[in-house]
Amino acid sequence: MATQISNRDRLFTLLGTIITQFALGSVYTWSLFNSQLADKLSEPVSRVAFSFGILSLALAVASSLSGKLQERFGVRKVTICSGLLLGASLLLTAHASNLILLYVFAGLLVGFADGTGYLMTLSNCVKLFPERKGLVSACAIGAYGLGSLGFKYINMYFLTNTGLENTFNTWGVIAMVMVILGGLMMKDAPKQEQQNTAETPVRDYTLAEAMKCSQFWMLALVFLTVCMSGLYVIGVAKDIGESYVHLPMAIAATSVAIIAVANLSGRLVLGVLSDSISRIKVIAIALFICLIGVCALLFAHQSTVSFYFAVACIAFSFGGTITVFPSLISDFFGLNNLTKNYGLIYLGFGIGSIVGSIVASLFGGFAATFYLMLGLLVISFVIALTIKLPGSPQDNLPAQPIMA
Known part of the structure; x- marks a missing residue:
């Protein structure tokens, strides 16, 4: 029999996932920083903007690996570590002094942190609501999309009033706290019993x-x-x-x-x-x-x-x-x-x-x-x-x- 999980834990996991997804979606404000980073590093905007391409690739690779991490450590620990790495990576990005360091900190590390948390928390939440998978996905991924919109105003405010480095520092702290808070609210979804009906696959596929x-x-x-x-x-x-x-x-x-x-x-x-x-x-x-x-x-x-x-x-x-x-x-x-x-x-x-x-x-x-x-x-x-x-x-x- 599948392990039971209470409705309270399911709802807390959904809320934690929404909070986490909102923070992780903040990486899509990256274009706000291209011109100021280009001035700081004395590099063309096109080269600076390539860091987001690296971030997207690292995000996708990390997403493909996050299932193994969850199996070994559980969704809560992996999400918390994702938040810590995201915050640290953004703090390091604030002090990147050349293009290579920018690619490593803002591209590889931020992308890996974001991807590790994104797909794992989404999939875990969907498993908890098998009867409402579409609605739950809409809530979680909608929060990811809203994160880019919400952090656009947050990051623009700090860019205008405190400068580039302080904005990265503030962004890193806010995102880290939100992901850690969301992770603390999550429970691992129990293994699902496979229903042998005409509307579902007869078994799970590895x-x-x-x-x-x-x-x-x-x-x-x-x-x-x-x-x-x-x-x-x-x-x-x-x-x-x-x-x-x-x-x-x-x-x-x-x-x-x-x-x-x-x-x-x-x-x-x-x-x-x-x-x-x-x-x-x-x-x-x-x-x-x-x-x-x-x-x-x-x-x-x-x-x-x-x-x-x-x-x-x-x-x-x-x-x-x-x-x-x-x-x-x-x-x-x-x-x-x-x-x-x-x-x-x-x-x-x-x-x-x-x-x-x-x-x-x-x-x-x-x-x-x-x-x-x-x-x-x-x-x-x-x-x-x-x-x-x-x-x-x-x-x-x-x-x-x-x-x-």
Whole structure:
């Protein structure tokens, strides 16, 4: 029998996860620091900004390893250590005197600390609410998205009033305290009993077993596609508006706010929807919306309205997909090994964060990446419409949400 955990402990774990995710989401304020770090280090902004690419890769790698750490030490200890490392890394970043140290402190260490806490606490919380996986994912990942918005104002205030180094110090202390507090509230999810019904996989898949299934790699491609599309457009939206759509700087910069609202809306709307209809259908909806956005960039008459519409579609799809995917992976391969199984697929987040920029650099501009996004989205949409659950007679059924 599965170990029982009280409703009080479940709710405290959910609250602790939300607090932790909010603090971990603060790393997405990184663009606020690029210009001042460039001045301090006497380096081009482009080289300083590359630290965020390193951070994204380290975050994805750490996420893939966090399941093993939880198995050995438990969610509470690993989360607390994640908070300590995040705080220490930001304090060290304040005193980075050259580009290499910045890449190590702000890239590798901050990314590793953030990734260790992010996926593990999310997966653990989802396991505690198997009947409301979509809603719980929306709450946790929504908090992660809100963290970037909340800390934008916190970090901007301190940047304006206390300077660069003090801002990193203050940010580090606040984030560390929040992650540690959240970790202290958490309990490890008990091992789930596998229900042998027509709507769920007949067993849990280990990572090795899941990797032998074609569905695992098809879902990995879908995740990579949406992450590449979302992260690329989110990262260079202002530049797309100015250079590709030929909008004034102020109008192009407004896309940042539109993206933030659309991203959060996607997390909440599609996350909640995934508890009512098949999660793979929700992913198909997200892919279709993203496809419309990319087509608007490539084929619509370029204007302020078409640009805002396109980036909103892509951000909505990205936010919804990363919210629904943990629960989707549990539908396909079971809950008990979710952190490991989703952890490997989550590497697509790190890869996707740099692929779009590489393609644009090699082939001379935004359009090349947009066409790559278009092709991958079409393939992913077909996958979402046709993929079946792995294993025996269930192969003939599409993935369904596990309902209470």
